[in-house]
Amino acid sequence: MDTPRFSVIVPVYNRIDEIKDLLESLDKQTLKNFEVIIIEDGSSLPCKEVCQQYAANGLDVHYFFKDNEGRSIARNYGLERANGEYMVFFDSDCVIPPDYFSILTESLDNNPLDCFGGPDAAHESFSDTQKAINYTMTSFLTTGGIRGGKISLEKFTPRTFNMGYSREVYFNVGGFREMFSEDIDMSTRIRLAGYSIGLIPEAHVWHKRRVDFKKFLRQVYVFGMSRITLKILYPDSLKLVHLLPALAVIIGLTLIILGIFVSPWYLLPLGIYLIAVLTMAWLSTKSLKIALLSVPAAIIQLGGYGCGFIKAFFIKILLRRGRNIDQEIRMRKGK
Secondary structure, three states: OOOOOEEEEEEEOOOHHHHHHHHHHHHOOOOOOEEEEEEEEOOOOOOHHHHHHHHHOOOOEEEEEEOOOOHHHHHHHHHHOOOOOEEEEOOOOEEOOOOHHHHHHHHHHHOOOOEEEOOEEOOOOOOHHHHHHHHHHHOHHHHOOOOOOOOOOOOOOOOOOOEEEEHHHHHHHOOOOOOOOHHHHHHHHHHHOOOOEEEOOOOOEEEOOOOOHHHHHHHHHHHHHHHHHHHHHOHHHOOHHHHHHHHHHHHHHHHHHHHHHOOHHHHHHHHHHHHHHHHHHHHHHOOHHHHHHHHHHHHHHHHHHHHHHHHHHHHHHHOOOOOOHHHHHHHHOOO
């Protein structure tokens, strides 16, 4: 059997329906120069039968079950069993466009990269809430375009919903650490090792993300806290764009207090910003309903991330407390 060009590695935990959609999209690829490695991370609702069905239909899919230890260890488990020239990582809630691997292959043939990634987008079948969340996570007005946008305030950093790197990178840099924002940590280590990293804009995936605002809030709150962990590991990694949500929380609360106790005019900047979010979302999605949902999604995105960032900054940086602070410092020193 020929060695596959790519090894697709996907950790999964109790996501049978998501894996079915993902495998269905991989089965429809116009170029099948890849193997699929599914790592079941101790799920109580395993997707083994789904994987076996697609394997029986000809998709080169390999299923592994292991005890629950976290997504990073699951990805590393898959890396140890991968045969491809490149390792490609998707989240279980992704759906892959049919020409993804054709685009990826042509791009790497014409412009070789050690590490690469692509943007994410919302499929037309997604719910309006999912589309609103996707907009806020990719809009320059809310995230500064750091997730693969055309305009960005930060160097592109591949993330594991759509990321890949070569076997050489794996041998020299290693696998993922078990931590929040492990993909940013991985990309940073690859960059510091001197390897090339690039965005392939056409190689996008459809990312379902969180299906409701409550789960979305919990997710972005963790993102904000993990940014401080990355700051401890890589002191130079904290950029202005990462501070903006925290500043937005502080400024927003200040304006609200002044608007209540001093003058309603202090609320005007907040109104202008939210109208800008609504307008840009409407122009982008062509849907007033999605645009209206994008307003609370933007508030949740900035507020959740900002509050998580502020809490972690206060505890870990100012008070130098927290159960992981010593471990994070040892990780930075390579111990």
